[in-house]
Amino acid sequence: MELLKNHRSIRSYLKTEIGNDVLNEILECGIRASNTGNMQLCSVIVTKDQAKRKLLAPFHFNQPMVVNAPVLLTVCIDINRFYKWCSVNNTQADFQNLLWLLNGCVDASIFAQNICIAAENHGLGICYLGTTLYNAAEIAEVLKLPAGVVPITALTMGYPESVPELTDRLPFQSVVHYEEYSDFSDSEIVEFYKEKESLGASQKFVSENAKENLAQVYTEVRYKKQDSDFFSKKLIEFLTVQGFRLE
Numbered sequence: 284m285e286l287l288k289n290h291r292s293i294r295s296y297l298k299t300e301i302g303n304d305v306l307n308e309i310l311e312c313g314i315r316a317s318n319t320g321n322m323q324l325c326s327v328i329v330t331k332d333q334a335k336r337k338l339l340a341p342f343h344f345n346q347p348m349v350v351n352a353p354v355l356l357t358v359c360i361d362i363n364r365f366y367k368w369c370s371v372n373n374t375q376a377d378f379q380n381l382l383w384l385l386n387g388c389v390d391a392s393i394f395a396q397n398i399c400i401a402a403e404n405h406g407l408g409i410c411y412l413g414t415t416l417y418n419a420a421e422i423a424e425v426l427k428l429p430a431g432v433v434p435i436t437a438l439t440m441g442y443p444e445s446v447p448e449l450t451d452r453l454p455f456q457s458v459v460h461y462e463e464y465s466d467f468s469d470s471e472i473v474e475f476y477k478e479k480e481s482l483g484a485s486q487k488f489v490s491e492n493a494k495e496n497l498a499q500v501y502t503e504v505r506y507k508k509q510d511s512d513f514f515s516k517k518l519i520e521f522l523t524v525q526g527f528r529l530e
């Protein structure tokens with residue numbers, strides 16, 4: 284419980300390598316995760332090679348930890364392996380639609396999070412890289428991912444150089460609903476986001492970007508509609524190339 288309650292993303296790492304035994308045990312913990320129908324519709328590509336990580340870095344918008352962490356893990360939805368098993372057994376799966384894309388996404392996410400917890404239990408730090416979905420096609424090319432395999436997230440992993448402060452979370456009551464969803468009034472929303480908005484880091488974001496409030500920083504600076512439309516279209520094109528149908 285203490286481990287989970289103390290999670291923070293680590294973005295700067297010592298140069299210390301992660302031993303193979305430790306890394307393998309961590310990956311085994313990912314493999315042990317619950318998954319859809321025990322078909323394990325996910326895979327991970329372990330990248331230690333610095334040259335390979337330098338190739339991948341621009342696709343993660345040059346976030347420094349891609350090169351500075353000793354290990355980069357790219358977590359993928361993978362229906363390729365299951366398809367091949369069906370094929371050698373004279374049958375065929377039809378997993379290329381939205382339902383199975385999402386099932387694979389759930390499997391890969393749980394797999395990734397088990398890896399994170401196991402890594403933290405070994406005193407390692409991790410950081411997810413959401414940039415994986417933004418440049419999935421380019422990342423897939425570098426990692427030679429076949430049809431049916433889609434990178435959905437990546438993790439940098441290594442021994443922390445320093446441990447940052449815990450980040451904020453929304454109040455418990457704003458996240459947990461009992462028996463049915465109780466929708467929010469405007470005044471409840473204002474109340475629930477008050478603490479986040481009052482943080483020094485949030486106020487700095489607002490003033491640096493010359494916005495009126497934190498929500499505007501999210502929608503008009505960090506996650507703009509124009510960027511979101513562009514990367515979403517690019518992702519749909521890549522999913523189609525990988526054989527998925529969004530239906």
Ligand SMILES: Cc1cc2nc3c(=O)[nH]c(=O)nc-3n(C[C@H](O)[C@H](O)[C@H](O)COP(=O)(O)O)c2cc1C
Pocket residue numbers: 290291292293294346410411412413414436449450
């Ligand atoms: C799916 C996902 C994508 C993320 N992408 C990035 C990223 O590209 N770069 C980064 O520095 N942090 C990334 N993060 C880390 C979040 O920013 C972080 O988890 C959040 O701010 C809460 O902070 P904490 O993990 O330290 O508690 C990502 C986290 C998740 C779950």
